[in-house]
Amino acid sequence: MSRSTKYPGVLGSRALCLALSAAPLAVTAAADSSCSEAVEGGEGTCEQQAASKQIEIVEVYGISTSPYRAERSGDVRRLMSLSDTPQTLSILTQQQIKDSGKTDLKQIVSAQAGITLGTGENGNAFGDRYIIRGHEARSDVFVDGLRDPGMTTRESFASEQVEITKGPSATFAGRGSSGGAVNSITKQATPDESFNNVDAGVGTDDYYRVVLDSNMAITEDSAVRLNLLKADETVPDRDGIERSRDGLLLSGYVGATDKLSFIGDAYYLNAEDVPDLGSYFDSDAREPVEDIPVYAQREDFLDTEVKAFTLRTNYEFNEDLSLHNATRFGSTDNGYVTTGARGTVRDESDPVAPGADTVYLSTHQGWQEVEYGATQFNLNWDQPVFGLDSKWILGLEYSDEKVDNGVYDISYNGDPNCIVAGRRGATEGYCMVDGGGQLVSDVNSLMQRQYTEGDTDAQSEIETVSLYAMNVLSLTEDLDLFLGLRQDSFDYQNDVVSRGEASAYDYSDDLTNGHLGMRYDLSDIGNIYFNYATATNINGGESDVGGSCGYGGLCGDPEQVGASKPERVENVEIGTKWELFDSRLLATAALFQITKSDVMENVGSDYETLGTLNTGKNRVEGVEFSLTGAITDQLSIQMSATIMDSEVLKSIDEENEGRTLSNFADESLYVQLRYQPSDAFAFGASATYQSEMYGGQPDSAAGYDDELGDYSVVVPSYTVYDLFADYYYSEDLNFRLNVGNALDEEYWTAAYRSGAFMYLGDARSVKASVTWQF
Numbered sequence: 036m037s038r039s040t041k042y043p044g045v046l047g048s049r050a051l052c053l054a055l056s057a058a059p060l061a062v063t064a065a066a067d068s069s070c071s072e073a074v075e076g077g078e079g080t081c082e083q084q085a086a087s088k089q090i091e092i093v094e095v096y097g098i099s100t101s102p103y104r105a106e107r108s109g110d111v112r113r114l115m116s117l118s119d120t121p122q123t124l125s126i127l128t129q130q131q132i133k134d135s136g137k138t139d140l141k142q143i144v145s146a147q148a149g150i151t152l153g154t155g156e157n158g159n160a161f162g163d164r165y166i167i168r169g170h171e172a173r174s175d176v177f178v179d180g181l182r183d184p185g186m187t188t189r190e191s192f193a194s195e196q197v198e199i200t201k202g203p204s205a206t207f208a209g210r211g212s213s214g215g216a217v218n219s220i221t222k223q224a225t226p227d228e229s230f231n232n233v234d235a236g237v238g239t240d241d242y243y244r245v246v247l248d249s250n251m252a253i254t255e256d257s258a259v260r261l262n263l264l265k266a267d268e269t270v271p272d273r274d275g276i277e278r279s280r281d282g283l284l285l286s287g288y289v290g291a292t293d294k295l296s297f298i299g300d301a302y303y304l305n306a307e308d309v310p311d312l313g314s315y316f317d318s319d320a321r322e323p324v325e326d327i328p329v330y331a332q333r334e335d336f337l338d339t340e341v342k343a344f345t346l347r348t349n350y351e352f353n354e355d356l357s358l359h360n361a362t363r364f365g366s367t368d369n370g371y372v373t374t375g376a377r378g379t380v381r382d383e384s385d386p387v388a389p390g391a392d393t394v395y396l397s398t399h400q401g402w403q404e405v406e407y408g409a410t411q412f413n414l415n416w417d418q419p420v421f422g423l424d425s426k427w428i429l430g431l432e433y434s435d436e437k438v439d440n441g442v443y444d445i446s447y448n449g450d451p452n453c454i455v456a457g458r459r460g461a462t463e464g465y466c467m468v469d470g471g472g473q474l475v476s477d478v479n480s481l482m483q484r485q486y487t488e489g490d491t492d493a494q495s496e497i498e499t500v501s502l503y504a505m506n507v508l509s510l511t512e513d514l515d516l517f518l519g520l521r522q523d524s525f526d527y528q529n530d531v532v533s534r535g536e537a538s539a540y541d542y543s544d545d546l547t548n549g550h551l552g553m554r555y556d557l558s559d560i561g562n563i564y565f566n567y568a569t570a571t572n573i574n575g576g577e578s579d580v581g582g583s584c585g586y587g588g589l590c591g592d593p594e595q596v597g598a599s600k601p602e603r604v605e606n607v608e609i610g611t612k613w614e615l616f617d618s619r620l621l622a623t624a625a626l627f628q629i630t631k632s633d634v635m636e637n638v639g640s641d642y643e644t645l646g647t648l649n650t651g652k653n654r655v656e657g658v659e660f661s662l663t664g665a666i667t668d669q670l671s672i673q674m675s676a677t678i679m680d681s682e683v684l685k686s687i688d689e690e691n692e693g694r695t696l697s698n699f700a701d702e703s704l705y706v707q708l709r710y711q712p713s714d715a716f717a718f719g720a721s722a723t724y725q726s727e728m729y730g731g732q733p734d735s736a737a738g739y740d741d742e743l744g745d746y747s748v749v750v751p752s753y754t755v756y757d758l759f760a761d762y763y764y765s766e767d768l769n770f771r772l773n774v775g776n777a778l779d780e781e782y783w784t785a786a787y788r789s790g791a792f793m794y795l796g797d798a799r800s801v802k803a804s805v806t807w808q809f
Contacts (some may be wrong), residue, residue, distance in 0.1 A: 040069040054800040083516070101619040102709065104664035107194055109220030111359050111413055112207060114426045114507050118612050121517055121552035123201040123345050130672050133192055134709055134759050135721060136773035136802065138244070138266070139278075140176075140189035141165075143197055144217055145784065146723050148675035148703040149659060150199070152785040153733065154794065162188055166783075168201055168629055169655040169672040169681045170604070171213030171587060171697045171733045174577055177208065177218040179361060180347070183406035184436045185578055187367045188306040188339040192246050192264040193284035195220045201659070202606040202627055203570035205548035206519035209432070209501055212570050213604045213631060214655075223298050224260035224288040226252045236771075236804030238562055242268040244804070256290035264304075272798035275329050275479060276670075279380040280304070284592050298347040302365075310337040310373040312399070313783065316730070316748045316790025317378055318740075323751070323793050328474055328514065328798045330396060330467045334484050337371040355417040362410040368741035369400040372443060372486055377791040381470075382461040385454040388470030395455050396465045397791070400443050402488060409434035424509040432501040438578040440493040449483035495529040495578060517552035517566070529575055529589060540589055542597035546571045570604040574635060574648070587733055590635040591648055599648040602734075604631045620664035620672070628656040634734050636687050652685035653696060653734065671719075674706040677795050683736045694739060695732025695746075698785065711761075719758040720777075727752045730786035738788055748790035753782035755796065767808045775800040 105126035107116045119123060125147060137143045141163040145152050153171075163186065165172040176183045182386035183189070191197070200207070200216040208216045229311045232248040244266035252258045264282035269275070286300040314327045343365035351357045375397045383389045409432065416427040452475065453466035465481040470476055475481070503521035511514055522545040531538050550568035557563060574596050577587030584590040589601060610625030634651030657679030665671045681696040695701075729737035730748030739745035758774040779799040786793045 039150075075463065082325065096529060101665040101671065103128055103671045103707070104619065108198055108218075109237070110198070110207070110218060111415065111507065112180065112428050112430065114415075114428065114505070115515075118614050118621055119515070119554060119562070121554045121566045121610070122204075122608065123610065123623065123627070125199040125594050125661065125662075125663075125675060127197040127199070127473065127673070131707065132194070132197065133771070134719060134761075136759060136775050138280075140191055140194075140197070140217070140219065143191060144199060146705050146721075147199060148661075148705050149201060149657075149677035149679065150703075151698050151700050151725065151728060152786060152794065153698045154785050154787045154792070163187075165217065166698050166733075167199070167214035167216075168627070168632065168657070168677075168679065169696050170629065171577070172212070174215055174587075175216040177213045177216060178343075178363075179221055179347075180207075180218060181345075181361055181363050181409050181411060181515060182209070182407075182434065182436075183219075184368070184369050184407050185403060185438055187369055187405075188304070188308075188337075189219070189307070189343060190264065190280055190281075190304055191219075191283055192282050193221050193262050193302060195222050198375050202566070202608055202629065203548075203568045203604050204550075205546075205570035205604075206503060206505060206521045206550050206568070209499065209523050210525070210546055210569075210570075210574055210601075211366060211576060213572060213602075214629065221302070222248065222260060222262055222284065222286065223300070224250060224258040224286040226255055226258040226288060226290065228252060229258075231809045232806065234804055234806045237387075238268070238773075238802030239800050240269040240271050242800065242802055244268075244802075250507050258288045260284075260286040260288075261287075270311060270797060271800045272509045273311055273795070275309060275331055277309040279307045281306075284437075294351045296349045300345050302341065302343040302345070304339065304341040306337075306339040306486045308337040309335055310371060311795065312373055312375045312792035313795035314793050315375075315377045315394075316786060316793060318747070318790065321745075321749065323654075323786075324378070325377065327779060328467070328478065330374060330394075330478055332374050332396075332482050332484065333480055334482075334486075337373065338369070342366050357415045359413045359415065362408075364408045365405075366407070367403075367405040369404075370443075370488075372398065372400040372445070372484065374482070375399055375792045376467060377789075379465075380453050382454045382456045384461050387453065391470055392467050392472065393453060393455065393466045395453070396467055398445060398482070398484070400445065400486070402441050402443065404439045405437070405580075407434065414422060420508060426507040428503075428505040430501070430503045430505075432503075433499070434501075435496070435498045436578070437496045438494075438580075439491045440495075441491045442489050444489045445484050445486045447482050447484055449481050450697050452481065485717075490532075492532045493529060493696040495527075495575070497527050498524055499523055499525040503630065513556040515554045517550065519551075519556070520547075520549040522547050525573070527573065527575065531589065531670060538593055540575065540593050540596050542574075544573065546573070546601060551691075556735040560615065560618070561611065563611045564609070566606070566608045566610075568606045568608075569729055571601040572604070573601050574599045584635065584637045590637070595648060599635065600633050602631060602633050602635065602649070604629060606630075611801055616664075616666060620666055623659075623661045623663075625659050626657075627659070628654065630654045630684075631734065632685075636735065637732060647687045650685070651683070651734065653681065653683050655679055655681045655696070655699075669711050671709040671711075672707065674704075676704045676706075678702050686736065690739075690741075691736035694736035695729065697733070697735055697737040697788070698728055699737070700724040700725045700752075702726045709759075713762045716761070718758075720759070721757045722754060723757075724754045725752060730788050730790060732788055748786050748788070750783050750786045750793065753780060753796070755780050755782060769806050771804045771806065773800075773802045773804075775802070 151166045198218040229252045234246045247263040264285040266280040283303045290296045345363040348360045411432040414429040415510045451463035501523045505519040508516040529540040552566040554564040574591035589649040608627040613622045632652045633649035636651045659677045662674040704724040709719035711717035729746040731737040740747045763769040776799045782796040783793045
């Protein structure tokens with residue numbers, strides 16, 4: 036399918052805006068100013084001149100009438116166009132992201148079908164926790180093909196496009212990636228043109244956001260690009276809950292020779308939030324508590340600071356052989372102190388209202404420091420094999436990731452106002468309602484905490500050397516074979532302090548994974564494909580939880596950890612892809628099955644490394660449909676729909692067998708439509724649907740209440756609608772309106788395993804912005 040077509044790489048943001056709004060105006064102006072002269076000179080009719088100009092714009096900027104469709108991945112290891120890749124790979128373009136009104140990567144990714152959100156152990160609020168096709172992906176986030184370690188807040192202001200791989204992709208990603216991976220492609224300096232783009236917006240809930248994107252072509256072989264972000268908002272309908280962002284990306288390009296080029300960039304993000312753990316699950320009513328007031332304490336915070344420096348080197352030996360290197364050093368500092376709420380009863384010893392129902396406030400907190408370095412070499416080689424066309428990727432990667440985790444030393448200066456029963460007996464504490472069930476007047480200043488950073492309680496380092504080879508072999512004009520093999524050799528160290536006792540974990544292992552795929556072209560516009568891929572997860576692979584076995588941390592004592600086997604994942608996918616409407620729309624359908632075996636299971640206390648090694652097995656199977664691109668010149672769509680089923684096949688606890696996985700939605704849908712009836716106006720809407728799911732721990736059966744004969748914690752299904760409109764006043768000036776959650780639906784996106792907190796989705800918001808290009 037379009038195998039010989041040469042596609043541009045990543046569609047630039049400036050180019051895309053021009054293609055959407057300025058292309059018709061530019062073509063008309065060019066035709067008007069030069070048509071008569073061209074005709075007199077024998078160069079063709081006015082119509083032919085205009086058509087030529089339109090073709091030129093399309094070739095430079097991509098498919099101008101398909102603003103939601105990306106032709107190919109920004110990862111140099113993806114050798115074929117998206118339509119010819121035998122795997123479910125979703126690419127979200129910058130225009131699609133802008134129209135959606137979403138800015139944080141968590142909002143962008145979690146809206147897509149087949150992806151849910153989870154909560155972390157102890158209310159871990161560090162950042163994004165994705166679950167792709169039922170499997171943890173919080174450590175499977177990449178930037179330009181290099182792993183972005185640790186849990187952190189991630190923004191889209193510096194992203195050209197966001198790519199989501201569904202299904203194991205360890206040949207590309209290395210360890211992990213059981214259900215898939217997320218890869219953000221950053222904006223880069225280009226000497227092709229100079230431009231300046233300012234996007235400024237205001238809205239309800241004290242929202243403002245200003246983004247600058249400025250590229251300066253210094254010479255034909257050098258350029259610099261600056262991206263700046265300043266943003267702040269109050270979370271809709273949650274006064275006192277805030278999000279603040281400051282960001283910078285400075286990129287430079289140097290073409291040293293016609294064969295050698297360098298691209299370097301420095302990235303910085305500072306995110307300062309007042310976090311909100313939302314509501315909690317009422318086990319008697321079997322539903323989340325609605326309309327819960329804001330109970331966050333004045334001293335609550337969630338802070339993230341990210342620094343990263345990247346150098347990319349590209350050398351083209353000839354048209355068939357090129358070498359690419361990306362080297363990155365970075366650090367991330369995260370910290371949070373936040374408040375949770377849960378329903379309980381006052382103890383009989385409570386002096387105000389013994390035995391009365393109440394809502395008890397709790398503290399969740401922690402800090403994390405990450406330092407990492409990585410370098411990746413990719414040799415792209417077009418070399419025939421036995422006379423057959425063949426494309427090779429030969430790769431070498433080295434990474435060193437160091438993560439320190441700890442907690443804060445906290446003191447409470449507020450006077451306790453209730454006594455509640457707990458696991459350790461009656462405890463004085465803080466309740467957000469009085470003895471009569473009414474909200475207390477000083478709910479946001481009850482605790483009056485003071486805190487200082489405490490000692491490290493988990494200090495880990497993982498050093499990895501990887502070798503891989505990938506090949507696309509054209510067996511016939513219509514049949515391609517896709518092969519890949521990867522070896523990861525790692526050394527793992529983790530010093531964990533639990534309840535005053537220190538344990539040192541140290542082990543090494545080798546991971547071998549691969550993929551085998553075939554694609555057969557049924558016609559010039561359609562194909563069918565098959566893909567088999569594997570992945571492996573290591574014991575203690577999640578960097579944010581140290582020795583907490585139940586959340587991907589270490590399971591077992593130091594001797595057991597070294598003796599454990601990696602968790603194994605196998606994926607089988609059969610699908611078909613069709614390029615419709617003159618290749619402007621890509622339609623995809625895929626059947627898939629992911630089987631994970633040798634799963635490490637938690638038993639007993641979730642706060643210890645106690646667990647069973649390699650005793651679990653689970654399976655996820657389903658079907659996914661997607662439409663991406665343009666249906667007509669005016670109507671564009673980005674749609675994904677997934678129907679899945681999950682089942683625990685084996686467990687140390689036989690009662691778990693046959694149950695569904697936690698944090699898993701059987702059905703999900705995302706559809707975004709954009710209609711542009713004229714050059715000056717466009718409008719559209721999106722809908723996000725997710726069926727109900729149940730709380731629990733990763734890779735485990737959802738929590739189950741034997742007395743009720745039902746799952747313990749339920750996250751209800753929801754449907755959320757967003758609206759947007761664009762007015763292109765001129766070639767350089769356009770206005771946008773976004774309405775998020777237009778029907779003001781109250782919904783919940785994730786639940787802690789006990790139901791002690793459930794994350795709230797954003798209420799209705801209205802944002803207006805102006806984009807000026809100069």
